[in-house]
Amino acid sequence: xxxxxxxxxxxxxxxxxxxxxxxxxxxxxxxxxxxxxxxxxxxxxxxxxxxxxxxxxxxxxxxxxxxxxxxxxxxxxxxxxxxxxxxxxxxxxxxxxxxxxxxxxxxxxxxxxx
Amino acid sequence: xxxxxxxxxxxxxxxxxxxxxxxxxxxxxxxxxxxxxxxxxxxxxxxxxxxxxxxxxxxxxxxxxxxxxxxxxxxxxxxxxxxxxxxxxxxxxxxxxxxxxxxxxxxxxxxxxx
DNA sequence: ATTTTATGTCGTAAACATACGTCATAATTT
DNA sequence: AAATTATGACGTATGTTTACGACATAAAAT
Numbered sequence: 001x002x003x004x005x006x007x008x009x010x011x012x013x014x015x016x017x018x019x020x021x022x023x024x025x026x027x028x029x030x031x032x033x034x035x036x037x038x039x040x041x042x043x044x045x046x047x048x049x050x051x052x053x054x055x056x057x058x059x060x061x062x063x064x065x066x067x068x069x070x071x072x073x074x075x076x077x078x079x080x081x082x083x084x085x086x087x088x089x090x091x092x093x094x095x096x097x098x099x100x101x102x103x104x105x106x107x108x109x110x111x112x113x114x
Numbered sequence: 115x116x117x118x119x120x121x122x123x124x125x126x127x128x129x130x131x132x133x134x135x136x137x138x139x140x141x142x143x144x145x146x147x148x149x150x151x152x153x154x155x156x157x158x159x160x161x162x163x164x165x166x167x168x169x170x171x172x173x174x175x176x177x178x179x180x181x182x183x184x185x186x187x188x189x190x191x192x193x194x195x196x197x198x199x200x201x202x203x204x205x206x207x208x209x210x211x212x213x214x215x216x217x218x219x220x221x222x223x224x225x226x227x228x
Numbered sequence: 229a230t231t232t233t234a235t236g237t238c239g240t241a242a243a244c245a246t247a248c249g250t251c252a253t254a255a256t257t258t
Numbered sequence: 259a260a261a262t263t264a265t266g267a268c269g270t271a272t273g274t275t276t277a278c279g280a281c282a283t284a285a286a287a288t
Contacts, residue, residue, distance in 0.1 A: 006140055008166075021134070024138045026120055026131045027123065032216050035216075036216035085218075095206075096210075102147055104206045
């Protein structure tokens with residue numbers, strides 16, 4: 001395994017990069033956006049919204065699910081997907097914290113510290 | 115080209131996913147973090163900080179450069195790298211905007227009007 | 229002038245990601 | 259009971275990323 005080198009890094013950097021990876025394809029961003037608009041919907045709705053084949057969408061959904069950003073609830077023959085807002089907040093916090101550390105000050109109120 | 119399908123998506127989603135892709139490896143996050151701590155340094159410093167071979171680091175540096183997140187200034191035999199803060203702010207804004215749209219309200223301060 | 233140093237370029241193997249077709253299956257509908 | 263529908267699982271071709279060794283080159287040090 002060549003990619004095992006990822007394990008050598010700080011676990012916070014790993015989690016942050018994993019979330020970023022989940023966001024690293026426009027189809028996945030479009031899926032998240034669509035889910036936020038309709039709250040919940042089935043796979044078929046998503047694949048008719050987005051210009052990719054159904055199985056490709058399914059693959060992207062599986063990735064978002066394994067990143068923890070969405071969840072699927074099975075109801076008979078359908079699976080209803082929705083956002084996992086806790087994870088989206090965690091992601092936001094991780095990215096904000098990272099960017100705050102390296103550049104964009106995340107807490108512009110705290111002027112009184114080295 | 116299979117990946118040409120990316121072109122079918124909204125350009126803002128594309129830019130956002132491209133930035134996220136640049137952040138999708140812990141080595142690249144570690145490089146950005148190191149650069150923020152030392153302001154500027156040469157390739158060799160980075161590859162002794164980070165547990166990967168020099169050419170691998172070079173590859174990651176090239177990716178960060180092509181994403182516009184860092185720049186390298188040649189001085190004799192050395193190349194001094196530093197962060198490009200404008201790009202980091204743009205990245206922050208894009209991600210904040212995206213996450214704000216889908217979940218985490220991005221402007222909790224603005225209760226009235228600009 | 230020769231050696232050392234810092235970096236970039238090229239090649240490449242292995243692993244992963246992307247995109248989709250086909251098949252299997254289980255719940256509805258007819 | 260048979261047909262339809264929605265989805266997941268599997269296979270696979272092509273493309274991309276990751277990781278690194280080997281070589282090239284140009285500046286600096288000796």
